[in-house]
Amino acid sequence: MKTLKLLRRDLRLGLINRSYMYVLAVIFSFVSTYQCSAAMCGTKELNFMWSEGTVMDYYLFAMKGMNYYRFDPSDSFQIPLLWFIFQIGISYIIAYYAEKDLSDNGINVMTAGRSRSSWWLSKMLWCILSVLFYYIIAIISCIVFALMHGADLSLGVTDEFLMIIFGYNMTYISYSDLIVVAVLLPVLITISICLVQLLVSFILSPVTSFAITCGLYVLSTYYTAWFLPGSYTMWIRSSYYHEQGLNPLSGLLIACFLVIAVYLLGRGYFESKDII
Amino acid sequence: MSEIRIEGLNKSIKGAVILKDINMTLTSGKIYGFKGKNGSGKTMLMRAISGLILPDSGFVIINGRELHKDITFPQSMGILIENPSFLPQYTGLKNLKLLADLTDNISIKDIRIALERVGLDPDDKRTYRKYSLGMKQKLGIANAIMGEPDIIILDEPINALDEESAHNIKKVLLEIRDRDKLIIIACHDKEELEFLSDIIYEIKDGSIIDRKDIADEDA
Numbered sequence: 001m002k003t004l005k006l007l008r009r010d011l012r013l014g015l016i017n018r019s020y021m022y023v024l025a026v027i028f029s030f031v032s033t034y035q036c037s038a039a040m041c042g043t044k045e046l047n048f049m050w051s052e053g054t055v056m057d058y059y060l061f062a063m064k065g066m067n068y069y070r071f072d073p074s075d076s077f078q079i080p081l082l083w084f085i086f087q088i089g090i091s092y093i094i095a096y097y098a099e100k101d102l103s104d105n106g107i108n109v110m111t112a113g114r115s116r117s118s119w120w121l122s123k124m125l126w127c128i129l130s131v132l133f134y135y136i137i138a139i140i141s142c143i144v145f146a147l148m149h150g151a152d153l154s155l156g157v158t159d160e161f162l163m164i165i166f167g168y169n170m171t172y173i174s175y176s177d178l179i180v181v182a183v184l185l186p187v188l189i190t191i192s193i194c195l196v197q198l199l200v201s202f203i204l205s206p207v208t209s210f211a212i213t214c215g216l217y218v219l220s221t222y223y224t225a226w227f228l229p230g231s232y233t234m235w236i237r238s239s240y241y242h243e244q245g246l247n248p249l250s251g252l253l254i255a256c257f258l259v260i261a262v263y264l265l266g267r268g269y270f271e272s273k274d275i276i
Numbered sequence: 277m278s279e280i281r282i283e284g285l286n287k288s289i290k291g292a293v294i295l296k297d298i299n300m301t302l303t304s305g306k307i308y309g310f311k312g313k314n315g316s317g318k319t320m321l322m323r324a325i326s327g328l329i330l331p332d333s334g335f336v337i338i339n340g341r342e343l344h345k346d347i348t349f350p351q352s353m354g355i356l357i358e359n360p361s362f363l364p365q366y367t368g369l370k371n372l373k374l375l376a377d378l379t380d381n382i383s384i385k386d387i388r389i390a391l392e393r394v395g396l397d398p399d400d401k402r403t404y405r406k407y408s409l410g411m412k413q414k415l416g417i418a419n420a421i422m423g424e425p426d427i428i429i430l431d432e433p434i435n436a437l438d439e440e441s442a443h444n445i446k447k448v449l450l451e452i453r454d455r456d457k458l459i460i461i462a463c464h465d466k467e468e469l470e471f472l473s474d475i476i477y478e479i480k481d482g483s484i485i486d487r488k489d490i491a492d493e494d495a
Contacts, residue, residue, distance in 0.1 A: 005378050012374075013363070104361050108419065111326060112378040114349045274289070275328040 002115050006122035011245040014097040014126050025138040027131075032062035032082055033145035038232075039165055042147075046244060049161050054154040054182050057166045059139065059145035060182055064166065065234025066221050068242045079221055087190065087217050087233060090134045094194050095210045097125045099201045106275050115257055116270045122265060127198050140160075168241045177248075182235040185251045185270070189232040192258035199266045202273075229258075277303040278339055278352075278426040278458045280325060285334035287324060287482075296482040298334070302460065304426065307453050309473030310462040317482040318462040322429050325460065326355050333380045338427070352426040356433060360416025364405035366463060368415045371399050372422060380424035388420035391415075393448050395441055398482060409436040424452060428459045434468060444470055 033095035036058050045048040066080035101109070101123075117261055147153060157178070163169055163240035193213060220230025224237050224246060231237050239245040283442040295317050302308050304342050310318040323329045325336055327349040336343040338350045363372040368391060373464040376382035394414040407415065413436045420428050430474035433449070434442040449472060467478060470490055478486035 002378075009374060009378065018363075025295075105363070107328060107355065108375055109358055111349050111353060111355050111379065113327075114347075114351065114379075116348050164405070238384070247307045270465060274288075274330060 001116040002113055003121045003125070005008065006109070006113050006118055009124050010098075010122050010126035011129065012102075015130055018093070018097065021093045022134060022137050024093070025086070025134050026141040028082065028086045029062060029138050029141035029145055033058050033149055034081075036061035036146075037149040041209070043161055043164050045155060046164075048164050051158055052148075052150040053158050053161055054152045054156055055143045055146040056155045057140050057158050058149070058151055060157065060162065060235065062138070063182055063186060063234075064236050066236075067166075068224050068237055068244060069222060079218060083234065084217055084221070087230065088214055090131055090190060091132065091197055091210060091213045093193060094127050094130050094168050094198060095201065096206045098126070098198055098205045102202065102275075116273075117267050120266045120270045121263070123198065124195060126192050128191050129164060131187065131194050132262075135190070143179065144269060146246065166236055166241070168236070169179055173240050177240060178235075180252075181238040181248050183217060185238075185248055186233040186235070188255035189229050189251060192255040192262075193229060193264040196258060197261050199269070202266075202271065223265070226254060229254055246268065260271060277456065281335075281337040281425070282325070282334045283337070285324060286332045287320065287329060288332055295324060298324075298482075298484060300477065300484065300487075302458055304458040305453065305456045306474040307410045307449065307459040307461060307472050309469040309476040310460065311466070311469055311476050311480055312462075312479035316479045318479050319431050320482070321479065322355075322357055322431055322460060322462060325427075326350065326357070326429055328357075331360065333336065343410075350427050354420035354422065354425040354428045356416040357418040357429070360412050360419070361409060362404045362412075362415060362419075365403055366402055367401060368396055368407070368411075368418070369400075371404055371415065372419055375419060376422065379423070384477075386423045387418075390418040393421065394418045395444055406438075410438060410441060413437055414441065414445075421448070421452060424455065425434050425456060426451065426457060429458060430459070430461045432463060433461055434463065434465075442468075 039061070040049065040053050063083075065083040109114060113119055159169065160166060193216065197209045197213045216228065217230045220228040223230045223242065226246060229251065231246055232254070236242070237245045239247045280302040281357050282298050282300045283332050285295055287295040298321060310321060312318050320329065324331060327343050330344055338347065341347045344348070363374070366374070369387060370430040372387045372390070373384065376387055396411065396418060401487045404412070404415070412435070416431065417433055420430055425445070434445055437445060446468070449459055461469070461472060463472070473490055476486050476490060478488070
């Protein structure tokens with residue numbers, strides 16, 4: 001009950017009052033669907049594709065990130081800028097609110113709520129809901145823009161388009177597996193990274209924590225490894241599509257582990273923290 | 277009836293001793309004054325009583341329940357420590373409403389009464405960012421006294437207040453005390469502190485060096 005009361009306050013101050021920041025997700029969808037549409041036009045001109053594509057094609061294009069990278073002097077490394085901006089966008093949105101709320105109103109709020117652990121749980125739930133809201137906005141706006149580009153309102157994929165763009169044959173992958181690697185896993189991994197960032201922002205500072213998150217995402221594009229979980233947010237790095245890719249199950253386990261670890265560590269931290 | 281019992285309380289922060297072997301028992305129906313120079317430990321003692329800092333050793337026991345063991349914070353407490361801080365985009369009423377929503381027992385009527393008692397208009401449409409220093413201080417006091425909690429902790433409550441407002445706040449605090457509440461205040465002004473307090477503790481370098489019973493002296 002205490003947590004719900006605190007969460008209601010956090011959602012109001014930390015999400016609703018700052019909802020203008022989520023326009024970033026709309027801009028991301030606008031740019032990525034535009035790029036996808038241009039790519040589709042090129043594919044159609046070459047007579048490799050005959051339909052207008054589906055909203056799922058647009059979504060997969062938007063969330064693709066970057067192919068598995070292996071160092072090659074002839075192949076320069078380039079950060080997938082749009083994916084990077086999308087990921088650090090939510091990290092920026094959640095970067096400052098919680099720490100500022102503690103430093104500005106922590107005494108009033110904690111003493112009124114009368115629970116340190118409820119306060120921390122509320123901040124975690126606020127962070128999780130913020131990430132979900134961000135993804136929902138991105139997905140909905142992606143669907144809207146895709147429809148405006150003439151896509152079919154279908155969750156099926158256009159194999160020939162994805163084959164041309166990514167070089168992957170999607171026909172042998174089940175639809176449920178695709179949903180796991182392209183929707184569920186990126187959302188869960190983004191939530192877990194944001195929760196770690198939230199905890200570090202209290203222990204170090206919001207700026208340091210945000211910088212560490214940015215560094216993590218950059219490293220995640222360069223190296224594909226389970227300990228750099230940013231890679232899991234790029235569905236094309238899944239082991240379904242690349243033989244050296246990441247196993248989605250390990251991503252789900254890492255996300256669950258991080259959420260539980262952050263809750264326990266944060267709870268311990270706030271139970272013993274002096275509020276000065 | 278509230279009782280705060282402090283036994284052998286010690287606290288150091290980054291190697292500096294902040295509170296040293298504090299022992300005291302505070303009971304309701306009295307105003308306790310904490311006196312001391314800047315940095316003497318008055319505010320830290322208030323923070324320890326309110327559950328904001330954790331003791332290195334010793335206990336703070338409130339109505340028989342130990343802080344940080346049986347309870348995280350005192351169950352019925354209003355607090356103003358150092359500068360009041362509220363959300364700048366909201367009015368005073370809205371700010372207090374947001375905080376009252378976190379508790380179970382403070383109604384909008386209680387909030388309006390608290391604001392009126394400290395001399396603020398509950399229907400004032402100005403946001404907190406447009407408040408003067410004195411108005412901010414009054415809002416901080418209103419926050420501490422709304423719903424008349426059993427324990428009220430006020431650090432420098434009459435700072436930044438004009439003479440008339442300070443007189444009004446003192447009157448309000450005495451009224452609340454007479455309704456069997458326990459009030460703790462810290463104040464630089466010796467005369468004000470002696471006027472308000474029933475018992476004064478003098479604190480120096482984190483230790484209590486004197487206890488003065490004002491009621492006995494008056495008698």
